[in-house]
């Protein structure tokens with residue numbers, strides 16, 4: 015059966031497969047590679063990706079090892095449509111065949127500097143090159159061709175909603191113990207960012223290699239109540255070969271819970287990215303909620319109120335044989351408070367709230383300062399080049415002097431150390447006051463994409479009946 019390229023990427027890119035075109039950090043675009051010009055845009059080279067870095071015919075992207083760097087081709091990107099195609103053909107006839115620069119080895123360095131800055135559109139789409147901005151002949155830059163992964167899908171997917179980003183979902187998947195064989199409930203699915211990451215986490219292995227008979231098949235049970243979003247995700251999951259790992263249902267989970275065609279997902283892990291997760295929690299219980307008089311009574315034809323005797327047996331959406339780990343994702347603290355309050359009433363334990371404040375720190379040495387020999391440490395920045403050079407010479411001498419206090423010194427006489435200085439120099443070094451070392455400073459790099467929300471984690475212990483207790487005791491005695 016078909017295996018998703020997200021779960022088992024092939025070693026080479028091929029036609030009709032999904033690829034991620036990496037233009038630069040924070041700018042990637044997904045594309046289905048086609049060697050034919052299906053959209054009839056007038057390219058003999060198959061589909062063409064036009065960017066500010068140049069034009070990339072799909073034919074130059076097919077059959078390459080993932081990670082390959084590909085140089086822009088000489089394609090007349092200004093020619094679109096039939097009329098333009100005709101004109102372009104005339105040009106091509108005289109100019110000879112379009113140059114293709116394919117199969118560039120991954121390690122091959124291309125030194126073409128790329129000055130142009132790409133604009134990231136709000137919807138996350140890759141900006142097409144403005145026609146006038148794209149030179150019609152000379153290649154201007156390069157891209158890298160990447161296989162689809164949940165991470166680069168998250169950075170490049172078409173946004174239909176806010177999405178959960180990699181720093182958040184990696185932590186969430188770890189905390190809710192999503193692993194091969196797990197049944198994971200996800201609601202709502204939104205743009206499918208979390209869906210892809212969780213599908214990989216629970217995926218139990220290539221079906222063709224199913225030699226292990228005890229292998230439990232993991233699955234993502236995904237729910238989305240917005241019709242168009244649901245439809246788009248169904249299509250996307252089919253295109254990505256994930257339909258066997260993700261079961262998506264069009265459903266308002268707060269109203270109608272999590273059973274699918276009367277079947278229990280038997281969930282071990284749950285992720286709720288909903289505006290009101292506390293309304294969905296009662297559907298994630300091990301036993302039916304306590305009944306009100308209204309629930310158990312019916313009105314008889316004579317107007318009397320009669321008590322119902324039989325109810326359909328309760329089917330829990332949870333795995334009865336394991337503890338269940340849940341995470342809810344909410345932007346406001348008020349939502350967190352309501353969620354936690356309902357969790358407590360429903361028997362969830364180990365409730366904890368976490369906020370992932372993911373930042374990248376740049377650590378580096380500060381600008382040159384100098385040990386001025388007193389306890390105030392650094393002198394101000396040198397006023398001019400001469401002063402800077404003088405200080406450098408001074409400090410070089412200090413360094414040499416310090417090292418010269420060792421036994422095997424090869425320094426000249428004038429550098430001979432004053433032993434009284436050694437302790438001072440050492441202190442300076444330890445406190446980073448020698449300017450050659452510079453002060454260690456850090457600054458926060460441009461913020462990583464992480465939709466900051468509060469993550470509430472909790473655990474619902476496994477079901478444990480009197481019978482389980484008796485069996486466990488029996489087993490313990492037998493084993494002893």
Ligand code: SAM
Nearest residue numbers: 177178202204205206207208239240266267287
């Ligand atoms: N986690 C998603 C991702 O990473 O792409 C984004 C989820 S988005 C923020 C929230 C989604 O929940 C929306 O698509 C919304 O339609 C859906 N939703 C809201 N209430 C719902 C409900 N009661 N049942 C099912 N889906 C619901």
